[in-house]
Amino acid sequence: MGNQYLLSLWPDFLKAFWETFQMLGISLVLSIDAGFVLGLLLFASDRGLFWENRLLHNISGFLINVIRSTPFVILLVLLLPLTQRLTGTTIGPVAASVSLTVAAIVFYARLVQASLCEVDRGVIEAATAFGASPFQIIKEVLLPEAFPGLVRGVTVTAISLVGYSAMAGIVGGGGVGDLAIRFGYYRYRTDVMLVTVVVLIIIVQVIQIIGDKIARDADKK
Amino acid sequence: MVTIDNVSVEFHGTQRLLRAVNGVSLSIREGDVFGIVGTSGAGKSTLLRTINLLQKPTFGRVVIDSVDITCYSGIDLRRVRQKIGMIFQQFNLIHTKTVFDNVAFPMRIAGKPQTEIAKRVLYLLELVGLLDKIYAYPSKLSGGQKQRVGIARALANDPRILLCDEPASALDLETTNAILDLLKGIHRKLGITMLLISHEMSVIKKVCTRVAVMSEGVVVEEGNVYNIFASPQHSLTQSLVAHSLDLELPERVLGSAKGALVKAVYKGIKAEEPVLSDAIREFGVGINVLHGKIEYINDQPLGVLILNITGNEQGVGQTIEYLRTRTASVEVIHG
Numbered sequence: 001m002g003n004q005y006l007l008s009l010w011p012d013f014l015k016a017f018w019e020t021f022q023m024l025g026i027s028l029v030l031s032i033d034a035g036f037v038l039g040l041l042l043f044a045s046d047r048g049l050f051w052e053n054r055l056l057h058n059i060s061g062f063l064i065n066v067i068r069s070t071p072f073v074i075l076l077v078l079l080l081p082l083t084q085r086l087t088g089t090t091i092g093p094v095a096a097s098v099s100l101t102v103a104a105i106v107f108y109a110r111l112v113q114a115s116l117c118e119v120d121r122g123v124i125e126a127a128t129a130f131g132a133s134p135f136q137i138i139k140e141v142l143l144p145e146a147f148p149g150l151v152r153g154v155t156v157t158a159i160s161l162v163g164y165s166a167m168a169g170i171v172g173g174g175g176v177g178d179l180a181i182r183f184g185y186y187r188y189r190t191d192v193m194l195v196t197v198v199v200l201i202i203i204v205q206v207i208q209i210i211g212d213k214i215a216r217d218a219d220k221k
Numbered sequence: 222m223v224t225i226d227n228v229s230v231e232f233h234g235t236q237r238l239l240r241a242v243n244g245v246s247l248s249i250r251e252g253d254v255f256g257i258v259g260t261s262g263a264g265k266s267t268l269l270r271t272i273n274l275l276q277k278p279t280f281g282r283v284v285i286d287s288v289d290i291t292c293y294s295g296i297d298l299r300r301v302r303q304k305i306g307m308i309f310q311q312f313n314l315i316h317t318k319t320v321f322d323n324v325a326f327p328m329r330i331a332g333k334p335q336t337e338i339a340k341r342v343l344y345l346l347e348l349v350g351l352l353d354k355i356y357a358y359p360s361k362l363s364g365g366q367k368q369r370v371g372i373a374r375a376l377a378n379d380p381r382i383l384l385c386d387e388p389a390s391a392l393d394l395e396t397t398n399a400i401l402d403l404l405k406g407i408h409r410k411l412g413i414t415m416l417l418i419s420h421e422m423s424v425i426k427k428v429c430t431r432v433a434v435m436s437e438g439v440v441v442e443e444g445n446v447y448n449i450f451a452s453p454q455h456s457l458t459q460s461l462v463a464h465s466l467d468l469e470l471p472e473r474v475l476g477s478a479k480g481a482l483v484k485a486v487y488k489g490i491k492a493e494e495p496v497l498s499d500a501i502r503e504f505g506v507g508i509n510v511l512h513g514k515i516e517y518i519n520d521q522p523l524g525v526l527i528l529n530i531t532g533n534e535q536g537v538g539q540t541i542e543y544l545r546t547r548t549a550s551v552e553v554i555h556g
Contacts, residue, residue, distance in 0.1 A: 129307040130307070140315070141315060144315065145315060
């Protein structure tokens with residue numbers, strides 16, 4: 001009977017799985033790009049670097065902290081008007097991706113800043129001494145030198161997004177986490193809950209293993 | 222070629238204004254190997270960095286080939302920097318690039334064509350003796366090999382000036398000598414103007430032709446390396462030279478010596494004359510050499526001897542006077 005019930009939910013599982021992938025995919029792709037730019041800006045505007053600008057540095061740092069200290073559930077609701085404008089709806093995985101992206105951008109930006117700070121200042125100085133422009137320094141020094149750290153940051157961000165995407169279910173985002181709450185939690189179906197949790201564990205593990213492998217292969221230190 | 226004109230550099234510390242370089246003026250001629258020596262914190266590194274404006278001077282001017290570059294920025298500054306090579310104490314190689322790509326880096330920056338880059342990288346790696354490591358990553362190299370890559374990279378755009386920031390301080394003694402010999406060979410071969418900073422007089426002695434001694438942001442003494450070694454004027458220079466020559470006598474010898482203890486310095490061709498045997502014959506004194514060496518600086522001999530002169534008082538006095546006429550300087554340590 002239990003097995004049969006689980007089997008009857010198979011289409012729901014597939015749908016939820018697909019929704020999770022949509023949310024993860026959209027928000028991850030967007031937040032990696034925007035987060036990298038923001039993190040780079042934050043890093044390069046710091047003291048002694050090529051875009052030194054204390055005002056820009058402090059303002060962007062403050063804004064990031066404001067967004068990061070807002071609980072995600074609240075951010076989700078606060079961003080509903082923006083979501084409506086951008087996607088024309090507030091329901092579904094694409095709509096949920098808006099707030100996920102905003103949260104992930106600031107999250108990844110801090111990770112980018114941290115891994116850029118790990119790059120040997122002496123190497124940046126050497127590139128400057130040889131007459132490299134800021135863009136050449138970014139492309140030829142910062143990106144390759146910080147690459148393992150940047151990849152690890154993507155891994156951490158992606159895994160956080162898996163967690164956040166479950167919350168996005170509350171406003172109708174759907175996904176595996178949403179399934180766990182609706183069927184497993186509200187309907188007391190421990191078996192459904194278990195299956196979804198196992199699926200989430202597998203997703204997280206796969207992301208971690210792939211991320212670690214890429215980071216390790218790129219690490220020449 | 223390079224003129225540093227009354228340059229000062231100030232840093233805003235947490236408590237007070239720190240003046241790392243204080244009104245330094247130096248003039249480096251084409252083909253010089255110019256050393257800047259001093260203890261750590263003397264401002265040598267900061268001064269060196271003003272030449273390619275890695276450090277902007279707070280006051281003063283940096284003039285290269287009669288062009289004041291102090292106010293340069295953007296593309297103009299980058300063009301100037303491409304013609305100034307630099308090597309670093311910590312090598313500062315790009316860890317994620319191979320030896321080839323590290324050496325090619327300044328040329329790619331300057332937009333040189335690919336074929337020219339490949340040819341020149343090979344030439345440079347042969348020059349520094351590292352052709353066999355061309356596709357290795359820096360993490361697989363020893364310290365000396367890393368600095369060789371650093372030198373090849375610094376020479377990539379055929380610069381006319383090479384800045385060396387403590388190039389051998391992170392290396393062991395043997396590797397230090399190999400790197401200094403390499404720099405000397407490169408100077409001989411390419412005639413490049415070099416500025417080298419070090420905290421050790423022995424490094425300056427090995428490669429430099431001229432030297433400036435820095436202390437607390439100020440140049441206290443400047444001149445030809447040989448002359449600085451032969452007759453250091455400032456107390457810091459004297460202690461640096463003494464440390465480099467290493468002519469300390471043990472306490473036991475100092476305490477038990479009879480007669481006069483004298484330190485005599487010979488310069489140039491006189492170091493090769495039989496001054497001591499002449500003195501022994503002339504004044505009937507005994508001369509015992511307690512310590513001494515002859516250094517060759519820029520291929521000129523510089524002799525330093527610590528002598529114990531025994532005999533009657535008049536003979537000893539006459540001997541010292543005689544030595545004063547025949548040697549560059551005589552310092553009576555005691556007696």
